[in-house]
Amino acid sequence: xxxxxxxxxxxxxxxxxxxxxxxxxxxxxxxxxxxxxxxxxxxxxxxxxxxxxxxxxxxxxxxxxxxxxxxxxxxxxxxxxxxxxxxxxxxxxxxxxxxxxxxxxxxxxxxxxxxxxxxxxxxxxxxxxxxxxxxxxxxxxxxxxxxxxxxxxxxxxxxxx
Amino acid sequence: xxxxxxxxxxxxxxxxxxxxxxxxxxxxxxxxxxxxxxxxxxxxxxxxxxxxxxxxxxxxxxxxxxxxxxxxxxxxxxxxxxxxxxxxxxxxxxxxxxxxxxxxxxxxxxxxxxxxxxxxxxxxxxxxxxxxxxxxxxxxxxxxxxxxxxxxxxxxxxxxx
DNA sequence: CTAATGTCTCTAGTAACTATAGCTTCAAGA
DNA sequence: TCTTGAAGCTATAGTTACTAGAGACATTAG
Ligand SMILES: [Zn+2]
Ligand SMILES: [Zn+2]
Ligand SMILES: [Zn+2]
Ligand SMILES: [Zn+2]
Numbered sequence: 001x002x003x004x005x006x007x008x009x010x011x012x013x014x015x016x017x018x019x020x021x022x023x024x025x026x027x028x029x030x031x032x033x034x035x036x037x038x039x040x041x042x043x044x045x046x047x048x049x050x051x052x053x054x055x056x057x058x059x060x061x062x063x064x065x066x067x068x069x070x071x072x073x074x075x076x077x078x079x080x081x082x083x084x085x086x087x088x089x090x091x092x093x094x095x096x097x098x099x100x101x102x103x104x105x106x107x108x109x110x111x112x113x114x115x116x117x118x119x120x121x122x123x124x125x126x127x128x129x130x131x132x133x134x135x136x137x138x139x140x141x142x143x144x145x146x147x148x149x150x151x152x153x154x155x156x157x158x159x160x161x
Numbered sequence: 162x163x164x165x166x167x168x169x170x171x172x173x174x175x176x177x178x179x180x181x182x183x184x185x186x187x188x189x190x191x192x193x194x195x196x197x198x199x200x201x202x203x204x205x206x207x208x209x210x211x212x213x214x215x216x217x218x219x220x221x222x223x224x225x226x227x228x229x230x231x232x233x234x235x236x237x238x239x240x241x242x243x244x245x246x247x248x249x250x251x252x253x254x255x256x257x258x259x260x261x262x263x264x265x266x267x268x269x270x271x272x273x274x275x276x277x278x279x280x281x282x283x284x285x286x287x288x289x290x291x292x293x294x295x296x297x298x299x300x301x302x303x304x305x306x307x308x309x310x311x312x313x314x315x316x317x318x319x320x321x322x
Numbered sequence: 323c324t325a326a327t328g329t330c331t332c333t334a335g336t337a338a339c340t341a342t343a344g345c346t347t348c349a350a351g352a
Numbered sequence: 353t354c355t356t357g358a359a360g361c362t363a364t365a366g367t368t369a370c371t372a373g374a375g376a377c378a379t380t381a382g
Contacts (some may be wrong), residue, residue, distance in 0.1 A: 070312035099303035152229035
């Protein structure tokens with residue numbers, strides 16, 4: 001079933017003349033790719049506003065929840081932290097403001113990603129060196145163990161790690 | 162009573178006639194670069210064996226603790242998980258065995274590091290693209306917000322993330 | 323109507339520590 | 353010897369971003 005069909009369906013079942021799109025938590029989950037417990041968790045920590053409830057106490061979401069959750073999900077996929085997402089959401093709620101802050105958050109995140117990459121690159125170099133040095137003998141003579149045991153970093157490219 | 166006397170005392174109480182060097186937790190911390198609470202934590206989770214205690218109930222470490230903690234620390238610096246370190250320690254306690262398993266653990270870790278790098282590289286590409294697209298206008302028109310809000314990944318290099 | 327699936331709340335667990343509180347012990351100076 | 357400050361002790365809780373489970377209620381397909 002497509003989104004549009006679901007929306008129409010929801011409208012019909014609510015017998016509403018107005019175009020009220022609504023979703024259960026499961027539908028929202030399928031639409032956004034967020035797991036159901038994750039959606040409830042986002043509500044709990046205040047990332048996603050509390051939705052209305054049906055007669056049977058089940059959550060009823062609207063279009064704005066879908067958009068917001070999709071935003072959150074996409075941001076998480078790009079590695080933004082909850083704190084950063086909170087700021088991004090707050091800023092995106094003020095369309096008239098200049099977007100400098102938004103760009104700054106994204107840039108800062110990019111810097112951090114670059115930093116993580118360079119750290120991992122040096123780990124990679126160390127690990128390759130270590131794995132390469134292993135001659136496949138006994139543990140006693142293993143260069144991997146040697147390297148790890150040598151706290152003076154005698155076998156390391158750098159002692160920075 | 163001086164430190165030296167206490168150490169001798171501890172050595173005696175440990176039944177050792179040999180000149181066993183011993184350390185307080187603070188000394189161990191300085192030697193290895195592990196913070197004091199981290200050392201206690203490693204003991205708690207069973208990575209580091211329980212040391213002896215002085216008359217005043219303070220931990221008294223020996224050379225073997227120093228070596229083992231240094232090993233742990235170096236492994237952590239290279240990104241090995243606690244579970245991996247546990248295996249490495251277990252294996253290194255059997256010097257007669259072949260070292261194939263050790264190398265396999267290191268190789269597996271290397272693979273994982275490579276995987277993380279490639280993931281971060283694609284995040285980096287996305288983020289650069291996004292940051293670049295921002296023209297510095299109002300939030301309303303910000304391409305960063307656009308990109309994040311678009312769950313269809315219309316502005317993304319790939320939708321894989 | 324019934325069975326299956328979906329949803330509810332609440333609690334606790336994950337990795338790998340870090341921080342805090344309130345206490346005791348130790349080393350060294352006056 | 354007294355005292356003061358640093359170091360050490362235990363125990364608990366917080367961090368990030370969820371995930372898993374238990375046990376009860378709601379909804380829906382056949
Ligand atoms: Zn080897
Ligand atoms: Zn090293
Ligand atoms: Zn912008
Ligand atoms: Zn995308």
